[in-house]
Amino acid sequence: MSLSIAHLGPNGTYAEAAALAYSQWLTQETGQQSLLCSYPSIAQTLQAVANGEASLGVVPIENSLEGSVTMTMDALWRLDNLQVQQALILPIAHALLSCAEDLRLIRTIYSHPQALAQCQGWIDKFLPLAQLVPTNATTEALGHLEQDTTAGAIASQRAAELYNLPILACPINDYPDNHTRFLVVSLNPSSGGSHTSLAFSVPANVPGALAQPLQIFASRRINLSRIESRPTKRSLGEYLFFIDIEANANNPSIQSALAELKLHTETLKIFGSYNILPIPAKNEEGNQINPVNQETFD
Numbered sequence: 001m002s003l004s005i006a007h008l009g010p011n012g013t014y015a016e017a018a019a020l021a022y023s024q025w026l027t028q029e030t031g032q033q034s035l036l037c038s039y040p041s042i043a044q045t046l047q048a049v050a051n052g053e054a055s056l057g058v059v060p061i062e063n064s065l066e067g068s069v070t071m072t073m074d075a076l077w078r079l080d081n082l083q084v085q086q087a088l089i090l091p092i093a094h095a096l097l098s099c100a101e102d103l104r105l106i107r108t109i110y111s112h113p114q115a116l117a118q119c120q121g122w123i124d125k126f127l128p129l130a131q132l133v134p135t136n137a138t139t140e141a142l143g144h145l146e147q148d149t150t151a152g153a154i155a156s157q158r159a160a161e162l163y164n165l166p167i168l169a170c171p172i173n174d175y176p177d178n179h180t181r182f183l184v185v186s187l188n189p190s191s192g193g194s195h196t197s198l199a200f201s202v203p204a205n206v207p208g209a210l211a212q213p214l215q216i217f218a219s220r221r222i223n224l225s226r227i228e229s230r231p232t233k234r235s236l237g238e239y240l241f242f243i244d245i246e247a248n249a250n251n252p253s254i255q256s257a258l259a260e261l262k263l264h265t266e267t268l269k270i271f272g273s274y275n276i277l278p279i280p281a282k283n284e285e286g287n288q289i290n291p292v293n294q295e296t297f298d
């Protein structure tokens with residue numbers, strides 16, 4: 001039987017490219033076949049997995065230029081029982097798609113806020129007067145570009161091919177080394193791996209409320225690979241902390257660290273342990289370019 005993999009749509013998003021790479025990896029590793037299904041937002045993608053409507057979901061969590069995808073963090077905290085199965089690192093090269101005869105005729109640029117932010121310097125230089133319109137996904141406005149030749153959109157080269165749209169410039173991201181980390185989540189327990197993700201709220205806003213949880217990892221020489229805060233949404237100045245550690249929660253010494261952590265937190269959510277899979281960039285012929293060294297990531 002085929003598994004269903006939910007991702008942000010419409011077709012041609014970076015999330016779909018990550019889901020496709022995961023689906024191919026899954027077939028290669030386990031023989032398991034899967035079907036991709038698109039959802040209109042990241043929150044709805046994760047909700048579909050939490051409801052059992054989709055077996056797996058692929059969502060962006062962090063970009064190397066712009067940082068966290070807050071919608072993913074907030075939904076992971078809000079929805080119960082989601083477990084990370086795998087992380088995927090996708091190289092991102094943005095293109096400006098438009099039917100305008102000339103770049104200078106573009107008045108409006110549509111894209112996901114992360115993509116607009118990753119290209120802000122290029123936009124300021126080449127299209128300083130264009131109006132920027134945030135969308136739920138990089139591909140959301142692509143269906144309208146043919147009718148409106150004063151509009152452009154920032155999306156992938158793959159999206160340009162799928163929608164048969166001209167690329168006026170590429171790559172347009174301000175820094176060439178642009179990667180997004182995606183998480184593959186499901187309701188199944190995670191199978192273990194090199195990294196563990198968790199989040200917690202602290203019992204009171206007092207000195208040492210964060211230092212104590214961090215000391216649990218420091219004293220065991222467990223390295224943190226990420227720490228982020230998000231508002232609790234209960235009151236101004238109250239935070240949740242999201243932490244990734246370079247360790248497997250199946251290891252007994254990590255289990256004892258997590259048991260101790262529970263004593264110093266109000267609510268603790270452990271999203272599971274997983275490995276990180278780098279996805280190599282592909283050129284226009286679909287061949288691999290810049291193969292990423294696996295050892296760099298796990």
Ligand SMILES: O=C(O)C(=O)Cc1ccccc1
Nearest residue numbers: 013014015112114115137138
């Ligand atoms: O909108 C998309 O294509 C997405 O997958 C979200 C996103 C946007 C920009 C960079 C990485 C992921």
